[in-house]
Amino acid sequence: MKSYGFITTATQIGRRVAQVLVWSVACASVASAQPADDEKLWKQLDLTEDGWLDGKELDGGWKKYDADGDSEVTKAEFVVGRAKERETVTTAAAGKPAQIASDGNLMTQAEILDFLSERMGTEPFKNPQRVQILQELVEIIRQRGLGFRDELRSDFRRQALKFSSSPELSAALHENYGAPTKQSWLMGTWTLGKTSAAVDFVVKDELWRQNEVSVNNVGILTLDPNGTYVWKIHKETLNGAWRKATxxxxxxxxxxxxxxxxxxxxxxxxxxxxxxxELKDDRIYVKELGTRKLKEFGLRNTAKK
Structure with missing residues (x-):
């Protein structure tokens, strides 16, 4: 059979049909639940509208859905792969460990750069799925934690900026050193302090700056595993309840x-x-939930009673 367009031989046609038949069985259980955005995404990716992704259509990391390893992704493979990813996120939301990393180790700089390179492709800022990809990376970082401390002027940061300047990714890299916090770690008594913001003022036509000033011992916070707290603020004592943060x-x-x-x-x-x-002592933030503009810091009270 002569080549016309994208299907080249009768053998390839047969192989395509076989692939579709095999994968349609696996796809059947999830097709009815396929979100509309999956269908929209497929139409964006399948530039040649031939029913599968290959070549440059796989740029951006879509080869991860290639279940049979033939360097092509059929729509059925795509649907099944997307469903598995949603199942992973749902499992995590239900309080169970998401199956993101088989070894469960903290993420390394190399892993993050490899993820960005594979998923973003050679033109990351033109990738139509860049927002979704970055959100996925942020979620992985949140769930696994980082094995390195973020430094703004590091070589890693410079390489990461080639793929994204997302404030959400920057924040995730900044806030997730070490393993994710367990609720039990937060329990106990904390001595609180606060830091005032830097203030600029003028003295005789000269601009002066008063740097941040830390004030210690502004309160004592005790978190009890039974769901209650005691917050001592000078002569006032607040007794209340706490809940898990969403x-x-x-x-x-x-x-x-x-x-x-x-x-x-x-x-x-x-x-x-x-x-x-990077401190040896255990530390917490206590922030006003709505704006996060008012905050205090806490140092674990290890004094013996």
Missing amino acids: DAEMRTQGGDGVVLLKGKATWDWIVMQNRVI
């Missing part, structure tokens, strides 16, 4: 956090592990 409330930081209900000034406050600065 995934959305944790934003770009992975692991567990807790929300203090009706805390200081009757506001809700979120408590999260400080996974940014």
